[in-house]
Amino acid sequence: MDPIELKRTRVVLHKDHVSNVSSIDFPQNFDNGDDDMAWDFEKFKKNFKVVISSFKKDHLEFDLIGIDASIANAFRRCLISEIPTMAIENVFVLNNNSIVHDEILSQRLGLVPIKADPRIFQFKTPEDEATDLNTLVFKMKVKATKRRKFVTARISESNQFEQTEFLNDDNFNVLSKHLVWEAQGDQEERLAADPPRPVHDDIVLAKLRPGQEIDIEVHCQKGIGKEHAKWSPVATASYRLLPDIQILQPVTGNDAVKFQKCFSEGVVEVFKNKQGEKEARIVNPRKDTVSREVLRHKEFENKVRLTRIRDHFIFNVESTGILPPHVLFGEAVQVLINKCKRVKEALSELTGDMDIDQ
C-alpha cells in the first residue's frame, strides 16, 4: 500500500504500540494543490455512508463511514451524557423499618429506569414548584406479613396419623413492579396512552422479613447523564474502528493453518492456490477482535500488517429501554446541533458590535 495513503487512512497496530493514530487530513499538511484537504461539504456528502447492520428492540449496531474520530466521539459522548431522561430524584419516606437504610434504598430507586417519554416533560430547577409538567409521582406501600404456622396432617402407609408443623418462610422481595404511578393534574389524560412505569418489573429493590414495611412516595424529574449516571439513556454506547488485515507476503502451507488460528473464527479462510498448496486469505475482517496474536509468532514477521480504517466507525448502542436506540442516536445528533447553535448565538452577541471586517 502506498505509504502516504497508509499514513493517511490507516491506524497501524504493532506488537507493543499503535501508530498513525491522529488524522492528518488538514490543508497545511498537503501542499500539492490538487488534492485539497480543506473542508468541502459536497466531498463529505459523497464519501459519507450509514449502514445499519443490526436492528433490535434495545440494541442497535450501525456503521458510520467517512466521518472523523472527533465527530464520532462527540456523538458517543452526547449519547452517554447529554440526552435527557426521567429518573427518580426525590424520595419521601413515610415508613421504613426494613434493614435497608433510607439512603441506600433511595440510591437504588434512583437507578431504576423509568419508561416515560422525557421529551414531553420540562426540566425542574431547585427553585421551581413541582408541577404536573415537570414531575412524575410514584407510590410504594409494601408490607411483609407475619410468620404463619402451617400444619399438615396425613395418614401414613402404616395407618398412622402424622402431623408436621412448619413455618411459612415469608422472605418478601420488594420489586420495581411495586412502584405504582399516581397521576397528577392532567397527566391522567395526557399520558393515558403510555402510562409511566419502570422499564423492568423484576428489579429487586429491598428484601423484607415478616413485620417490616416500606411506605414511600417518589418524585421523578428530568435530567442529563452529565449530572448523574442514573439519567443516562444508554446501558452503553461504544464504537470501534473496522479492522483491515493486510497480508504483505503469501502465507502458505501449515503456516496458513496456524495463521487462521491466530485470528477470531471466520476471519481467515484457508484455500488451495494455483500451486496446489494451502494459502490463507482474509475474508471477514469485521469479525476480528484484533488481539494481535499473530504478531507474537516469528514466522509471520513482515508477512502481515494489522491496521484499522481510521474513518470507519462501528457503533454499538444499547438502550436501557426508555427510548429505542435509533431514536437515541437521532437525539444525540440534535443535541450537538443545539450546542453549536447556542455557541453561535453567544458569539454573535459578543462580537456583533465589534468591527469584524478590517
Place this chain on the structure above:
Amino acid sequence: SVTFVLKDEDHTLGNSLRYLLMKNPSVSFCGYSLPHPSEYKVNLRIQTDGSITAVQALHKALDDLTQLCEHVQSSFVEKVRNSVASS
C-alpha cells in the same frame, strides 16, 4: 488571533470544532484545551493567516458542524426508515 473561552463545554464540542477549524485553509494554528477537568470550560485558540478574522473562522466552523450533523441525522433517519420498512 483570538483565544475563546467556551463555558459549559468539554471535549464533545471542543474537539469537533478544532477538527473543522483545522480543515479551514486560512487557519494557521488551532488548538483547544481544558484548563481543569472538573471545570466545564474550554480554551479555544485560533490564529489565522490574515485573510479572514478568527471570529469569522469560528462562525464558519460552527456552520460546517451544524451542516455536517444535519446531514448525518437525515441519512441516519432515512436508513432507519428503510430498514424498518423492509423488516
